[in-house]
Amino acid sequence: METHQFSFLYVPLLLLALYIFTTHFLSKIKNFPPSPALNLPFLGHLHLLKKPLHRSLARVSDKYGPVLLLRFGVRRVLLVSSPSAAEECLSKNDVVFANRPHLLAAKYLGYNYRSLVWSSYGDHWRNLRRISSIEVLSTHRLQTLHGIRADEVRSMIRRLALLSGEGKSPVDMKSMFFETLMNVMMRMIAGKRFYGEKVEEKEQAERFRDIVTDTFRHGGASSVGDYLPVLRWLGVGGVEKRLAELQERRDSFMQELVEECKQRMRNVNGGGQGRKETMIGMLLSLQEKEAEYYTDEIIRSLMLTLLTAGTDTSAGTMEWALSLLLNHPQVLKKAQMEMENHVGEDRLMEESDISNLPYLRCIINETMRMYPAGPLLVPHESSDKCTIGGYHVPAKTMLLVNLWAIQNDPKNWEDPRKFKPERFDGTSEGSRDGFKLMPFGSGRRGCPGEGLALRMLGLGLGSVIQCFEWKRIGENEVDMSEGPGLTLPKAQPLVAYCKARPFVEKILS
Numbered sequence: 001m002e003t004h005q006f007s008f009l010y011v012p013l014l015l016l017a018l019y020i021f022t023t024h025f026l027s028k029i030k031n032f033p034p035s036p037a038l039n040l041p042f043l044g045h046l047h048l049l050k051k052p053l054h055r056s057l058a059r060v061s062d063k064y065g066p067v068l069l070l071r072f073g074v075r076r077v078l079l080v081s082s083p084s085a086a087e088e089c090l091s092k093n094d095v096v097f098a099n100r101p102h103l104l105a106a107k108y109l110g111y112n113y114r115s116l117v118w119s120s121y122g123d124h125w126r127n128l129r130r131i132s133s134i135e136v137l138s139t140h141r142l143q144t145l146h147g148i149r150a151d152e153v154r155s156m157i158r159r160l161a162l163l164s165g166e167g168k169s170p171v172d173m174k175s176m177f178f179e180t181l182m183n184v185m186m187r188m189i190a191g192k193r194f195y196g197e198k199v200e201e202k203e204q205a206e207r208f209r210d211i212v213t214d215t216f217r218h219g220g221a222s223s224v225g226d227y228l229p230v231l232r233w234l235g236v237g238g239v240e241k242r243l244a245e246l247q248e249r250r251d252s253f254m255q256e257l258v259e260e261c262k263q264r265m266r267n268v269n270g271g272g273q274g275r276k277e278t279m280i281g282m283l284l285s286l287q288e289k290e291a292e293y294y295t296d297e298i299i300r301s302l303m304l305t306l307l308t309a310g311t312d313t314s315a316g317t318m319e320w321a322l323s324l325l326l327n328h329p330q331v332l333k334k335a336q337m338e339m340e341n342h343v344g345e346d347r348l349m350e351e352s353d354i355s356n357l358p359y360l361r362c363i364i365n366e367t368m369r370m371y372p373a374g375p376l377l378v379p380h381e382s383s384d385k386c387t388i389g390g391y392h393v394p395a396k397t398m399l400l401v402n403l404w405a406i407q408n409d410p411k412n413w414e415d416p417r418k419f420k421p422e423r424f425d426g427t428s429e430g431s432r433d434g435f436k437l438m439p440f441g442s443g444r445r446g447c448p449g450e451g452l453a454l455r456m457l458g459l460g461l462g463s464v465i466q467c468f469e470w471k472r473i474g475e476n477e478v479d480m481s482e483g484p485g486l487t488l489p490k491a492q493p494l495v496a497y498c499k500a501r502p503f504v505e506k507i508l509s
Contacts, residue, residue: 044071071225313373375404
């Protein structure tokens with residue numbers, strides 16, 4: 001009897017071993033990329049994932065290679081973590097990998113896979129990309145709105161100066177940067193401030209802040225239900241319901257702003273002057289000429305994409321950069337000297353100064369290298385079979401490019417975990433260094449907001465370097481631990497002492 005029970009216990013183990021051997025053997029025959037051996041039934045390689053995701057995937061790549069084929073539940077996933085493999089995917093096979101996987105967040109927050117970020121490659125996406133690149137985020141359009149960015153950064157400097165003069169209380173720089181970026185984006189989008197001083201519509205501002213908080217809390221690009229559909233069908237965790245409710249609130253709020261803008265345009269000389277003061281206004285003026293290309297839904301979708309992608313990422317990068325400077329005071333001093341030499345003490349720095357501040361750009365590049373705002377690029381999906389690294393990759397394979405692993409790999413960078421802005425001295429490629437450094441992605445699906453982000457990073461970080469002396473709280477270095485999340489937040493928000501430099505009161509007045 002005991003022998004039979006003992007044998008019965010071995011049956012599942014034998015079946016598991018047979019399953020693992022068969023899948024491994026079939027992968028070899030089909031010349032698929034290597035995979036970790038323990039590919040479990042139903043789960044696949046999900047058991048390998050731990051938080052933070054980019055680091056656990058980097059460990060898997062270190063062990064098995066830079067081009068891997070994983071299985072996350074029902075999905076095939078190509079994991080890439082070398083510059084050469086990334087180049088094959090995003091350059092040689094750019095069109096093949098131009099699609100997006102149908103993830104749960106993309107269905108709801110991405111307008112049923114029709115937003116700029118989540119739309120698959122085709123005529124609709126090309127229209128959205130054209131609007132965003134030419135109409136919304138072109139150099140000319142950004143230049144016409146530069147006064148808003150300058151005004152909000154000046155407001156941030158004024159708030160910091162007041163706080164530094166009120167006593168020895170440290171300042172929460174995470175909130176300071178985030179609120180500044182939010183006000184910049186919302187003023188460019190709709191002409192309104194929703195944070196800090198001069199908030200006119202308090203109730204609307206409170207609703208907006210709640211929506212923003214919930215978007216960053218629940219709006220992640222992926223959930224377990226994306227890989228194990230049975231959990232989604234059972235409604236485990238209530239993720240789908242939360243996303244649907246959140247998107248209803250987001251969409252309704254943005255349509256409210258669109259209607260307000262339409263009303264303003266009707267009230268100003270029949271829609272004449274002032275219609276292009278905001279991004280919504282500019283798109284509505286184009287709607288009158290080509291209604292099919294500039295529908296209200298497209299306007300709402302583009303503005304929500306801009307708001308979500310252009311705030312938390314840039315604010316987080318500035319927070320990481322200032323944290324690094326506090327831990328490396330000699331770098332901070334060198335940056336301040338550059339400011340004194342090229343900007344002086346008679347005025348606040350401007351966006352036009354950024355091109356004359358090469359060391360500031362080095363600091364930004366090095367921060368984005370060490371702490372990319374998107375440590376894993378937004379997932380792609382192959383529309384056809386292709387070859388990567390000499391391996392066969394089937395159609396409908398989700399692509400994950402581990403940007404953090406590439407940009408922190410000692411094979412690509414000397415002393416990658418050391419903060420050395422000087423490594424970018426003499427480079428003329430801005431925020432790109434082939435496929436070793438690509439914080440804004442690459443190819444057709446690269447981020448169209450790169451120009452805006454670099455302007456805000458340069459102006460925001462440069463201004464706090466120019467105007468204040470900075471000091472850590474206590475003798476210990478700033479904690480550089482990474483928190484959970486898709487945009488690589490700091491585990492501990494940056495809190496620091498600042499003291500306005502003697503000339504600040506004069507130039508603010």
